[in-house]
Amino acid sequence: MATQASTSIPRLRALKRPNAAVPIAVLLLGLILFWLGENLVRTPADFYQNFVYGATNGLLYGLIAIGYSLVYGILELINFAHGDVFMLGSMMATTFVGVTILGLTAGSAWYVLWPGIIAALLISMAFCGTLNASIERVAYRRLRTAPRLAPLITAIGMSFILQNVGLVWKGPRPISTVDILPHGAIFTIGGVAYTWSEFFVVAVTLPTLALLVWLVQRTRHGKAMRATAQDREAAAMMGIDVDRTISFTFLLAGALAGVAGTVFALYNTNTSFLTGFRTGLIAFTAAVLGGIGNLPGAVLGAMLIGLLEGFSDGLAWHALGSQWTEAVIFAILIIILVLRPEGLLGERTPEGG
Amino acid sequence: MSTAVATRTVLEVEGIDAFYGTIQALRGVSIEVHEGEVVTLIGANGAGKSSTLRAINGVLHPRRGKIRFEGEDITRADPHDIVKRGIAQSPEGRRLFPRMTVVENLEMGAFQRKDKAEIREDMDRVFELFPRLQERRDQKAGTMSGGEQQMCAIGRAMMARPKLLLLDEPSLGLAPIFVERIFEIVEQINKQGVSILLVEQNALMALDAADRGYVLETGRVVLADDAKALMGNEQVRKTYLGED
Amino acid sequence: MRDGLWAGLARLGWTEERWNALQSWQRRAAKAAIVLVLGVVVLAPIYGFDLAAYLAFLVVAVIYVPDWSRVRYGNYFLPLAVLVLCFTYPYYLPHMPKLPIFTAFPTMTTAFTMTIFVMMALGLNIVVGYAGLLDLGYVAFYAIGAYTAAWLASPQADRYHWSFNLGGVGVPPGLGGIHVSIWLVLIAAACLAGIAGVIIGLPTLRLRGDYLAIVTLGFGEIVGVVATNGDCLFQGFTGHCVNITNGPQGINPIDPPGFGHWLHAHLGLPDNFLSASNSLDLFFWAGIVLVLFVVFCSRRLRDSKLGRAWVAIREDETAAAAMGVPLMRTKTWAYAIGAFMGGIAGAFLKSEQGGAFNTDFAFQFSIFVLCMVILGGMGSIWGVILGGAFLAYLNIEGIANIGGWYNNTFGKNTDLTKYSYGIYGVILVLVMLFRPAGLIPSARRAAEFELGVEDQPLMDARAT
Ligand SMILES: Nc1ncnc2c1ncn2[C@@H]1O[C@H](COP(=O)(O)OP(=O)(O)OP(=O)(O)O)[C@@H](O)[C@H]1O
Numbered sequence A: 001m002a003t004q005a006s007t008s009i010p011r012l013r014a015l016k017r018p019n020a021a022v023p024i025a026v027l028l029l030g031l032i033l034f035w036l037g038e039n040l041v042r043t044p045a046d047f048y049q050n051f052v053y054g055a056t057n058g059l060l061y062g063l064i065a066i067g068y069s070l071v072y073g074i075l076e077l078i079n080f081a082h083g084d085v086f087m088l089g090s091m092m093a094t095t096f097v098g099v100t101i102l103g104l105t106a107g108s109a110w111y112v113l114w115p116g117i118i119a120a121l122l123i124s125m126a127f128c129g130t131l132n133a134s135i136e137r138v139a140y141r142r143l144r145t146a147p148r149l150a151p152l153i154t155a156i157g158m159s160f161i162l163q164n165v166g167l168v169w170k171g172p173r174p175i176s177t178v179d180i181l182p183h184g185a186i187f188t189i190g191g192v193a194y195t196w197s198e199f200f201v202v203a204v205t206l207p208t209l210a211l212l213v214w215l216v217q218r219t220r221h222g223k224a225m226r227a228t229a230q231d232r233e234a235a236a237m238m239g240i241d242v243d244r245t246i247s248f249t250f251l252l253a254g255a256l257a258g259v260a261g262t263v264f265a266l267y268n269t270n271t272s273f274l275t276g277f278r279t280g281l282i283a284f285t286a287a288v289l290g291g292i293g294n295l296p297g298a299v300l301g302a303m304l305i306g307l308l309e310g311f312s313d314g315l316a317w318h319a320l321g322s323q324w325t326e327a328v329i330f331a332i333l334i335i336i337l338v339l340r341p342e343g344l345l346g347e348r349t350p351e352g353g
Numbered sequence B: 001m002s003t004a005v006a007t008r009t010v011l012e013v014e015g016i017d018a019f020y021g022t023i024q025a026l027r028g029v030s031i032e033v034h035e036g037e038v039v040t041l042i043g044a045n046g047a048g049k050s051s052t053l054r055a056i057n058g059v060l061h062p063r064r065g066k067i068r069f070e071g072e073d074i075t076r077a078d079p080h081d082i083v084k085r086g087i088a089q090s091p092e093g094r095r096l097f098p099r100m101t102v103v104e105n106l107e108m109g110a111f112q113r114k115d116k117a118e119i120r121e122d123m124d125r126v127f128e129l130f131p132r133l134q135e136r137r138d139q140k141a142g143t144m145s146g147g148e149q150q151m152c153a154i155g156r157a158m159m160a161r162p163k164l165l166l167l168d169e170p171s172l173g174l175a176p177i178f179v180e181r182i183f184e185i186v187e188q189i190n191k192q193g194v195s196i197l198l199v200e201q202n203a204l205m206a207l208d209a210a211d212r213g214y215v216l217e218t219g220r221v222v223l224a225d226d227a228k229a230l231m232g233n234e235q236v237r238k239t240y241l242g243e244d
Numbered sequence C: 001m002r003d004g005l006w007a008g009l010a011r012l013g014w015t016e017e018r019w020n021a022l023q024s025w026q027r028r029a030a031k032a033a034i035v036l037v038l039g040v041v042v043l044a045p046i047y048g049f050d051l052a053a054y055l056a057f058l059v060v061a062v063i064y065v066p067d068w069s070r071v072r073y074g075n076y077f078l079p080l081a082v083l084v085l086c087f088t089y090p091y092y093l094p095h096m097p098k099l100p101i102f103t104a105f106p107t108m109t110t111a112f113t114m115t116i117f118v119m120m121a122l123g124l125n126i127v128v129g130y131a132g133l134l135d136l137g138y139v140a141f142y143a144i145g146a147y148t149a150a151w152l153a154s155p156q157a158d159r160y161h162w163s164f165n166l167g168g169v170g171v172p173p174g175l176g177g178i179h180v181s182i183w184l185v186l187i188a189a190a191c192l193a194g195i196a197g198v199i200i201g202l203p204t205l206r207l208r209g210d211y212l213a214i215v216t217l218g219f220g221e222i223v224g225v226v227a228t229n230g231d232c233l234f235q236g237f238t239g240h241c242v243n244i245t246n247g248p249q250g251i252n253p254i255d256p257p258g259f260g261h262w263l264h265a266h267l268g269l270p271d272n273f274l275s276a277s278n279s280l281d282l283f284f285w286a287g288i289v290l291v292l293f294v295v296f297c298s299r300r301l302r303d304s305k306l307g308r309a310w311v312a313i314r315e316d317e318t319a320a321a322a323m324g325v326p327l328m329r330t331k332t333w334a335y336a337i338g339a340f341m342g343g344i345a346g347a348f349l350k351s352e353q354g355g356a357f358n359t360d361f362a363f364q365f366s367i368f369v370l371c372m373v374i375l376g377g378m379g380s381i382w383g384v385i386l387g388g389a390f391l392a393y394l395n396i397e398g399i400a401n402i403g404g405w406y407n408n409t410f411g412k413n414t415d416l417t418k419y420s421y422g423i424y425g426v427i428l429v430l431v432m433l434f435r436p437a438g439l440i441p442s443a444r445r446a447a448e449f450e451l452g453v454e455d456q457p458l459m460d461a462r463a464t
């Protein structure tokens, strides 16, 4: 009894949310909206262009962010290597559609082009999924019961290793992917075209996300994942093969990174061994912004971060300029973590302690 | 050992040693459960009762010794395999999935089973035993009261339709009226042909409900006998039934 | 390994019991003989009759083989011996034999940089090793130390027409800007970094471990961006640039360390490290002295009340809070002190290099220092010193040397230094998997890895 009382006091104090959060958030939001509105009025074309660009990249970040969220949800591990798995996926796709294997070009007939792209997607998914699951098997599994820092540090190490794999594979300079997506306009707003290549990103991403939601919510595997995430030992006692479930989660996260890598390579037409680190951090920020462990949150966060990046990179009026974009994103990450660590859609759960 | 009823042995634990890191929790523990029996494990805090159940369930692999279930060696088997063979546990501290509803928790208990219709039936039976759960069926398990959670945990273990049910302190934190209810339910489950291995702090009630009992002390079995005999044992009366 | 060795010996009739039954002097003599014979067997084919190699080996054997802790004051012997070896390094370095694979012993410049990294690693060790807080933005404190030195001891301030000289050394006449004596700069850098540590720490230390890691990483990255774009800040508000870091051009020249004419004349202390004839030795010795200071602080802290509070929150934050350990204050102190040491190291390194450039302050740097702590052994001072010295050596010379050896031996032409971060990654993973408490583990940490800890912090922000 006595111990219970004494532990509950500091717990309550620690859980109390700083009351500064709300006014600061409102103020920030107001400022950002005002800034966006002003930019929209002054340079509508710039605004639309960066909106499209940002939203498209946001979707891509969403695919990666979900990978962080899935793994964090089940192991409470920030899988630093995830961004680099994505990077290797983009290299895989580049290699596959490029001269080396398929030799696709913008002029390829549609019945060569689309099966080629789908094959690239599948290969990249298989490659990244297997890679991610193997990383878990080799590097993280032994450390399940170690102090939390241990797997995190291992993940950082893996990230560096994968970066160097990319470096050895493709060299230090950015490599370009053949530009095979059609660039014709679907429609035009304010003089800015929404092209097929942008639609391609949507057309791949949304079904993938829908499939994922179905998988996690409805299937046996999904249920096993949720149970394992909430209480690993209890899950084992229910007859869930915990190791396999965790492997499956990594496989899934990796496959998503593979999709993202392929789409990224085709849409942005270049990649480099450093892409993964930067993109990974941005996607992780997105996952935290939405509420880590929360899948819709990850997508929402990613859209917001993507838009923010687009606007910060491309708008002119009173903008900090693209050289500050990264700092802005990290500043947001810090503010979110400090003021609302459960993210936009997450709910605070005191039960973990 | 006086095993009055000469039935088939369901579970045999043979001299297991188990460790947490370098700390030894079990030292040569041997236990038997026969078909249709209620067997209880009693002992002071830290005696190794929960560790024994965890070893049987495969979440804590013993370093030495053997565990056999229905004659087959399950010492090194994985928990999911053990569950499949018919051992279910309601663990110490309930360990529900806090962010799943009552129904979802119960469904998780039946994770290994594929027979949809019978799962439904079993769930209805759990609701019959615990009408309280029926009322709370869509509530998140983490938000329920301790007693309700305990009911849910027992129900969840039953959903596996086990041949052997491991109950770790099912009466923990319950009001006396509920404690009695839990013991009634244990009896009912047992009547349906499920063997039960029961760990309890409340030695009196446990021995009352059990056919046989084992007394654990610092990781060793120090006494093993008929429940009635144990209840009459002076040592037991002194230490565990609070008499002097 | 040990068991296997004994099993082999037992077959030859030498059981462990028989060995233990010997007199202690007999055992020691036997050990010494074995080591010496082994030494000669290993050394002879490599070095032939190079006397220096055998001498060096003998010195190491004398320090390492006997059980000095049994002798009176023997516990001081090892640190003292290491210290003497360090201080005299410049004298015997030229006579040192070549090393296999690594090619050569570290040069004086390398040795100096090693001391700086050891200092940083010891600083980070306070945060990561003692308090158990993962800091991935340690580069921020390095940067603050570095830019403090850059402002207080270079022509940079002349841009704003602030000029004065307070014991600055080696300043050409007529050069504007602030020129403060390096020793004051070190204090200022340390204090500023410490304050920055508190400022970063206060809002973020409430977070659970891995979130804290991310926030510190964010701060580290922001510092990098600021260093790059710091030549033109606040233009939007003030209409003109405020130049803090001078961007990619960097701030240089930074004044060299030294004690100035007066102290030189009266106490014989070196006037200017850079222009002295034994310049490299001076830097190195100063580095060692600073390391000693940091080691002294670390030890005192570890054994203090604060140190015990760190252990408590590292192992079980909830319980620590329940026992009345003030979480925020305890963590903030760890942060501030770690930053303090990073600040000193950063400032001194820059005054040796003579300039601060934006590219010095990348995320990789934080990981590099973290690697040192992990490799050596979190929380173990000897371990961290070893880890810091070894990785710093690898980074500056070692990998290049090994690469050279590899290319020579196998007739290849790869540039191994390109992959240095991959190599550090491999080190991190291998250490975590096979020797998670580090090369020279602290006893307490080793136990934590064996048994696990309740390191779930108070506030859990996990979502559904
Ligand atoms: N996760 C763990 N890590 C280390 N030691 C443990 C762990 N779990 C249990 N132990 C130790 O193993 C021994 C047996 O513990 P166990 O939980 O089996 O006891 P118990 O009989 O169930 O006690 P109680 O009646 O308090 O539940 C104890 O000494 C305990 O400290």
Ligand SMILES: [Mg+2]
Pocket: B049, B050, B051, B092, B168
């Ligand atoms: Mg127990």
